[in-house]
Amino acid sequence: MVTMIIFVFPFLFILFTAGKDAKSAFRLDFSIPEEWYLWENLVTVIQADKYLIVRATYNTLVLTFFSVSLLVIISGMTGYVIQRKSNRVTSSASFMVLTALIIPPAIVPTIWVLQKIGLYKTMTGMVLIEVAYGMAFAILIFRNFAATIPRELDEAAIIDGCTGWMLYFKIIFPLLKPVTVTIVIIATVSIFNDFVNPLYFLPGEKNATLQQTLYNFQGRYSTQWHLLFADILYITLFPLIAFIFFNKKIIAGMTAGSIKG
């Protein structure tokens, strides 16, 4: 029905155009290619600019992996303590979360801060930024979920001599798995597709992410539609493959924390 067409049509267009040769792609009509040049186009795109896409893929995956890992660890720790304890520190933590959710970050001053500590234009700096920006939502989700872990468990562990950091990492963290999966999925999608933050904090080709290379591609190959769409197809393959395999998990994860935020 109509809905299906609306949602599938653009993807078919991407696929078909990426599969055409330069001349028929230029016509930009919605038609199946007479001859499929999909492989050749993809290869051209990957080889372009000395395999820039390969480097960008690596950068994006590295960024995503480290950011998500750090995010999950730091946010889980914080969300858990906020849920369990009530003191001045945890109240300010809650306030911190609330403000970070609504207030848009002050980008230029953040660049200034990064410059002062020498992390501007570095992958490390970018990772820290992604973690800092993603923390609020993650802490919220972890906090809500921590309420479902009974305190008796903590008490039992403490009586056995386990405290503080050990308590968290050995006992609690494994129990947070369902919601950790949720956060991992949401954060991965968000960071993988992030364009505006690397645009500001990680300019330059050396550290370019996939989104940035796509952006630059459009400038360089503007009317070579078969190549541009091959690049778009390439960048779409990642979420597509992930979605095919983790369909149920992704959908469950995305909605789990969203309702009673």
Added chain:
Amino acid sequence: MGSKLRKRPLRGAYPNSLMYPAFFLYLLLFFLPTVVSLFFSLTRWSLQDWEYVGLENFFMYFREAELRIGFRNTLIYAVLTSALKVIIGLYLANFLTSMLRSKDWLRSVIFFPTLVSTIGVGYTFSVLLDPFEGPVNRGIRTLASNVGLVTDGPGWLTDANLLPLLSIAFVDVWKGVGFATLIYIAGMASISREYYEASAVDGASARRQFWSITVPLVRPAMFSVIILSFIGGLRSFDLIWAMTNGGPGFISDVIASINYKQYQAGFYGLATAGNVILFIFVTALVVPLFRFLNKREVVA
């Protein structure tokens, strides 16, 4: 944190230090820049040195047409995209939960765009909506000529009026409605079937059931959709940048893209002021919205 038994056995179980890493990042990369931005927004800045200019940057935002338009556009964009996502998302969710077959496939198709690169989606639609070469207008021209009309088809992204902004909003909804739909479906799953069964016994039609049972009880989900999409809409940048760069000219610029343009041009003080303005704008709109929605949720 020793392992001795103490009077209050939970001492040391929840060390504040577990929160320190998060605090550290927050203070350094969020709080500090935000506080500093309040100062630097009052300057002409080059990152190395600054020159105090008072509220001049802010006045410029209200004086210059190309800056002022950000307020109108951002508001229209946010309201439009969230309203559409709220309404269409609910409709789709209702549709998906009432059909019995092949809904998983449809649900996946509707949701997939949420996972895809925003830039990629933006370029794809820019091409599709190209007034002269794009398939959409080609289709329109063909349809029109079949009826005897001659038209070039609308300039979706090139007209010098509100149309580009609306076209981008449409793409935003295309990409994001799947997420809203899922949130609704999850919310609907918690509505007890008994309500529907009981009302069916009383002779209620599907439409009546929808309005009297589903809509009231899906409020928490609707609340989430409203807030999330509204905040997202206010801060939107990627799609607008990919599709029109705020153009033609500056007619589809929103606050976020305007700020980037100032940054690109090296007007760091102005860009920072723009950030402060966005901050105030978002807070002034979202906090009352949040309170309003919270009040109405008392029952469910």
